[in-house]
Amino acid sequence: MKLIMAIVQDKDSNMLQNEFIDANIRATKLSTTGGFLKSGNTTFIIGIEDARVEEVLALIKKTSHAREQFMTPPVSMDVTGDSSLSYPIEVQVGGATVFVLPVEQFRQF
Amino acid sequence: MKLIMAIVQDKDSNMLQNEFIDANIRATKLSTTGGFLKSGNTTFIIGIEDARVEEVLALIKKTSHAREQFMTPPVSMDVTGDSSLSYPIEVQVGGATVFVLPVEQFRQF
Amino acid sequence: MKLIMAIVQDKDSNMLQNEFIDANIRATKLSTTGGFLKSGNTTFIIGIEDARVEEVLALIKKTSHAREQFMTPPVSMDVTGDSSLSYPIEVQVGGATVFVLPVEQFRQF
Ligand code: NI
Ligand code: NI
Ligand code: NI
Numbered sequence: 001m002k003l004i005m006a007i008v009q010d011k012d013s014n015m016l017q018n019e020f021i022d023a024n025i026r027a028t029k030l031s032t033t034g035g036f037l038k039s040g041n042t043t044f045i046i047g048i049e050d051a052r053v054e055e056v057l058a059l060i061k062k063t064s065h066a067r068e069q070f071m072t073p074p075v076s077m078d079v080t081g082d083s084s085l086s087y088p089i090e091v092q093v094g095g096a097t098v099f100v101l102p103v104e105q106f107r108q109f
Numbered sequence: 110m111k112l113i114m115a116i117v118q119d120k121d122s123n124m125l126q127n128e129f130i131d132a133n134i135r136a137t138k139l140s141t142t143g144g145f146l147k148s149g150n151t152t153f154i155i156g157i158e159d160a161r162v163e164e165v166l167a168l169i170k171k172t173s174h175a176r177e178q179f180m181t182p183p184v185s186m187d188v189t190g191d192s193s194l195s196y197p198i199e200v201q202v203g204g205a206t207v208f209v210l211p212v213e214q215f216r217q218f
Numbered sequence: 219m220k221l222i223m224a225i226v227q228d229k230d231s232n233m234l235q236n237e238f239i240d241a242n243i244r245a246t247k248l249s250t251t252g253g254f255l256k257s258g259n260t261t262f263i264i265g266i267e268d269a270r271v272e273e274v275l276a277l278i279k280k281t282s283h284a285r286e287q288f289m290t291p292p293v294s295m296d297v298t299g300d301s302s303l304s305y306p307i308e309v310q311v312g313g314a315t316v317f318v319l320p321v322e323q324f325r326q327f
Contacts, residue, residue, distance in 0.1 A: 003208050007246050028116050030139055065327040099221050100323035105209035109174040112317050136226050139248055215320035218283040
């Protein structure tokens with residue numbers, strides 16, 4: 001048995017939670033803020049048998065890895081009232097930090 | 110020293126917290142949502158010397174174990190305005206998932 | 219790699235977070251309530267290489283250790299409308315509880 005703590009961006013957390021449900025993996029969700037990222041993030045706590053650790057890591061990687069995305073900034077207007085053209089820019093989204101911890105006892109009541 | 114993480118249902122968390130206080134066990138409470146259970150749950154983080162681990166587990170089991178409870182569903186009314194009789198049904202409440210983790214260093218400042 | 223969980227008082231958490239940022243230490247912040255302290259507290263989760271554990275502990279100690287502080291209680295008024303003199307009293311603030319946990323795998327995606 002291992003305990004996996006996974007910190008992902010809020011925007012990826014719903015999709016990841018659905019992956020866990022599909023795979024019958026029990027995950028508990030903590031609302032966290034953090035680190036260098038200003039945006040909110042979500043921490044999952046997952047208890048999992050040793051044989052399925054790599055499967056959990058693969059789901060986290062697939063759903064939450066850092067990637068580039070094009071985003072169109074909101075249109076800005078200058079003092080004359082002219083709106084300047086707004087070009088899509090590339091931003092990085094996603095990213096996951098994951099700890100796999102040893103467990104001495106796992107109990108369910 | 111061990112770190113115990115215990116995930117229990119919200120409805121059991123106050124009683125469990127009182128048990129911890131009575132037993133002079135320091136517990137920190139995280140608000141969590143989770144897993145397959147749709148209802149809110151609470152995660153306790155407890156730092157405890159090795160000799161008292163079983164005592165903590167017994168308190169969690171006593172307060173938060175899964176059990177059947179009879180609940181009377183709200184009265185429903187059909188289209189003719191007749192309220193149908195509402196019979197108590199058995200539902201499962203409670204349940205706890207607990208991890209005991211090894212600790213390399215424990216410090217208080 | 220180690221995972222450090224540090225529970226500090228809310229009032230110390232901003233300063234500690236700034237210390238972590240200055241030292242380029244990634245920390246995730248959980249909002250917690252807890253233990254014997256009625257006031258809110260904050261739990262930091264920090265992933266750190268073994269060689270920097272003592273540095274992290276020193277930052278937590280410096281920023282969040284328990285200490286005495288003089289506080290002037292709010293002025294109270296008796297039934298005759300006379301306000302009694304309010305003297306500063308000494309209260310304890312701060313305090314940190316810290317766990318250093320072993321990590322089997324640390325992954326970033
Ligand atoms: Ni991709
Ligand atoms: Ni019972
Ligand atoms: Ni001092």
